[in-house]
Amino acid sequence: MSKYGSLVLSLVFLALGIFMGAFGALYFKGGKAEEKVDEIPKDAYKKIGEVYITKMDLEMASSIPQLAASKEDIEKGIIKLALFYNEGKSLGLDKDSAVKRLIYWAEKNVIADAYYRKYVLPKITLDTNEVIKFINEHKDEFSREIAMLTVSFQDPKLADTLKKLLKDGSYAANLMLEEFARGGKISVQPSGYQNLGLGRFALREEEYNALKKAKKDDVIGPFEVGPNVYVVAKVVDVRKTDINKLDPQVKGIVYQFLIEKRRMEVEDSVFSALSAKYGR
Numbered sequence: 001m002s003k004y005g006s007l008v009l010s011l012v013f014l015a016l017g018i019f020m021g022a023f024g025a026l027y028f029k030g031g032k033a034e035e036k037v038d039e040i041p042k043d044a045y046k047k048i049g050e051v052y053i054t055k056m057d058l059e060m061a062s063s064i065p066q067l068a069a070s071k072e073d074i075e076k077g078i079i080k081l082a083l084f085y086n087e088g089k090s091l092g093l094d095k096d097s098a099v100k101r102l103i104y105w106a107e108k109n110v111i112a113d114a115y116y117r118k119y120v121l122p123k124i125t126l127d128t129n130e131v132i133k134f135i136n137e138h139k140d141e142f143s144r145e146i147a148m149l150t151v152s153f154q155d156p157k158l159a160d161t162l163k164k165l166l167k168d169g170s171y172a173a174n175l176m177l178e179e180f181a182r183g184g185k186i187s188v189q190p191s192g193y194q195n196l197g198l199g200r201f202a203l204r205e206e207e208y209n210a211l212k213k214a215k216k217d218d219v220i221g222p223f224e225v226g227p228n229v230y231v232v233a234k235v236v237d238v239r240k241t242d243i244n245k246l247d248p249q250v251k252g253i254v255y256q257f258l259i260e261k262r263r264m265e266v267e268d269s270v271f272s273a274l275s276a277k278y279g280r
Contacts, residue, residue, distance in 0.1 A: 046079075049086030053078055123266045126259045131251055134258060135197065135243055141212060142197035142250070143243050147236040151177070153186045156230060159222040162186065166219045166234040193239065195250050201257050214238075 044052040053075075061074045069077075093099055135142045151162050158180075165173040180186045199208045210220040214235045221232035 048079060048082040050089070051082035051085055053082065120266060120270055123270075124259065124263045126255065126262055128255070130258055131254050134254055135246070135251070138197055138200075139243050141200070142195060142246065143241055144196040145193040145239050145241050146196050146211070146214075147193045147238075148191050148233045149236055150189045150191065150231055150233040151186050152189070152225070152229060152231045153180075154228050154230070155185065156222070158185065159230060159232060162232050163219050163221070166232060167217075169217070169234075190236075193237075195241070195246070198250060198253055201253060211235075 041052050041054045041056075043054045043056060045055060046053040057078055058071065058075060061078060062071060088094070094103075149166065151166065153159075153162065162177075162180075165177050177186070177188060181188050196212065199211050203211065204223075207220075207223050210223075211233075214220050216235055216238050219232060219234045222230045223232075225231050
């Protein structure tokens with residue numbers, strides 16, 4: 001393994017330590033943690049200083065998608081953590097007030113995440129028919145595809161000039177746009193046909209409302225899309241599309257939007273119920 005590869009692996013396993021300490025319950029499989037800290041775990045097969053390594057530790061670490069490493073490398077990473085722990089404790093770091101608070105919240109986080117995975121996550125479901133229903137409720141948007149030419153710039157004084165040039169569309173107007181681009185004053189980005197319905201997930205309400213009303217050759221904007229960054233856009237073409245034959249990616253984006261909405265609803269409901277139960 002190269003020096004670079006070794007460095008990356010070292011960083012990954014340091015992250016693994018934090019992950020297993022604070023977020024290990026993401027890969028909790030329902031095993032019982034009945035043993036006391038001072039007792040030897042039943043499936044322990046290695047002891048390093050005060051640390052016991054169990055088969056369950058390896059299974060949980062191997063289940064972490066981000067760790068595309070061999071079992072040997074994963075075990076080496078866990079051993080490294082055990083060595084660092086022993087040395088840190090020998091130097092009295094476990095007595096540090098900040099470390100104690102981190103340990104306190106790491107334990108709470110593991111249990112909270114285990115609760116979330118077991119009792120909250122199963123409630124976050126979505127029938128695929130709801131995707132079709134949503135698309136049908138907004139069929140006027142999802143049945144249209146738009147091709148655009150977008151111009152971004154930083155000097156707001158250019159807005160009116162750029163809108164006029166885009167609206168003009170003549171050879172001379174295009175030459176002027178090219179001159180602005182060569183001077184670094186603007187950036188021109190043409191786009192292929194995009195489903196209009198997806199704009200509701202990518203644009204702010206003001207921008208999307210303007211886009212929905214736009215017809216071929218209309219110019220919309222300017223809109224501030226970032227700190228001192230503005231855009232104007234020309235609708236190059238608008239065409240109809242059959243909502244019953246939408247690209248699966250369009251349905252996939254709608255699904256992600258709806259499942260995220262459902263997640264927030266479920267979490268808000270659980271939060272309210274638990275707040276009433278425990279107070280806050």
